[in-house]
Amino acid sequence: MSDNAIEISGLRKVYAGNGKSPAKTALDGVDLDVPDGSIFGLLGPNGAGKSTLINILAGLVIKTEGKVRIWGFDQDVNPRQSRAAIGVMPQELNIDPFFTPAEALEVQAGLYGVPKTQRRTAEILELIGLSDKADAYARTLSGGMRRRLLLGKALVHHPQVLVLDEPTAGVDIELRQMLWSNVRKLNDRGMTIILTTHYLEEAEEMCDEIAIIDHGRVVARDATSALLGRLDAKTLLIRTETALTGLTLPEGVRREDRPGGMLALTYPRTRVSAGAVIAAVQEAGGVITDIASEEPDLEDVFLSLTGGRG
Numbered sequence: 001m002s003d004n005a006i007e008i009s010g011l012r013k014v015y016a017g018n019g020k021s022p023a024k025t026a027l028d029g030v031d032l033d034v035p036d037g038s039i040f041g042l043l044g045p046n047g048a049g050k051s052t053l054i055n056i057l058a059g060l061v062i063k064t065e066g067k068v069r070i071w072g073f074d075q076d077v078n079p080r081q082s083r084a085a086i087g088v089m090p091q092e093l094n095i096d097p098f099f100t101p102a103e104a105l106e107v108q109a110g111l112y113g114v115p116k117t118q119r120r121t122a123e124i125l126e127l128i129g130l131s132d133k134a135d136a137y138a139r140t141l142s143g144g145m146r147r148r149l150l151l152g153k154a155l156v157h158h159p160q161v162l163v164l165d166e167p168t169a170g171v172d173i174e175l176r177q178m179l180w181s182n183v184r185k186l187n188d189r190g191m192t193i194i195l196t197t198h199y200l201e202e203a204e205e206m207c208d209e210i211a212i213i214d215h216g217r218v219v220a221r222d223a224t225s226a227l228l229g230r231l232d233a234k235t236l237l238i239r240t241e242t243a244l245t246g247l248t249l250p251e252g253v254r255r256e257d258r259p260g261g262m263l264a265l266t267y268p269r270t271r272v273s274a275g276a277v278i279a280a281v282q283e284a285g286g287v288i289t290d291i292a293s294e295e296p297d298l299e300d301v302f303l304s305l306t307g308g309r310g
């Protein structure tokens, strides 16, 4: 296998139209590699094509065109192996209400043909924090517990790649932290993780690499830090002893007076140095009492690439 857990090339998906609605191109030529062992973020505005992409990986939606390799297995040539290499935690909380968590995991393992001796039901229940609910009916589980059970179900066949579709949408902070610590644990053990999220902060914190999808195309794909580094703007927040009046700034620097007497000076870091900005303040007689800097965040990148939709 190459160093990529997933390799996608020329992927297109056109949903057929019907009498009322025309055909819809959801993916329009996607090329994407996901490095083995990474936590990879898939971001994009609503309707960008993320779910379609994930569902194709999961074998739930049939692609129109293109190649998909999962863990080295071509989906068209080795459909069984490529499906066995991936586990998906879906968005919807659809869980059979009549199974207990232990039964649900056993049934799922059976569906994937995992022999009884290789099942790790107790270990998975422990990981997702449901050991004490192993024999409770699913309909008695809280929303958070159901979500954890969905994560458990995605793991029964020991996949090399785990896909999480909006795993923390609408969940409370405690559950979110638990999910993320599980994800980190699994990643530490070598599992490749792909996640979609609407929480840019979360993507920034969790993901090594990120692809941004818009209108069915990949509009950016890079290491998270490189993606953030693409934005040229940087801001210095400066407080001076007295308000500055005659401040002459280097070309390209924008001044904004923030509440509380803070001066925000935004400059293009490839053309202007922080030193030059500070020097301008001092030349205007400003005695600096406090200084901080503001980096662009993923939201800025996202907005600049997708034009603010979503």
Ligand SMILES: Nc1ncnc2c1ncn2[C@@H]1O[C@H](COP(=O)(O)OP(=O)(O)OP(=O)(O)O)[C@@H](O)[C@H]1O
Pocket (backbone or CB within 6 Å): 015, 016, 024, 025, 026, 044, 045, 046, 047, 048, 049, 050, 051, 052, 053
């Ligand atoms: N079964 C379907 N039939 C027809 N069109 C569909 C179908 N599923 C999705 N689409 C359309 O394909 C496009 C991509 O949808 P998709 O659900 O993949 O986007 P998404 O990025 O996951 O959005 P969201 O974040 O809202 O889930 C949308 O325009 C959507 O309306």
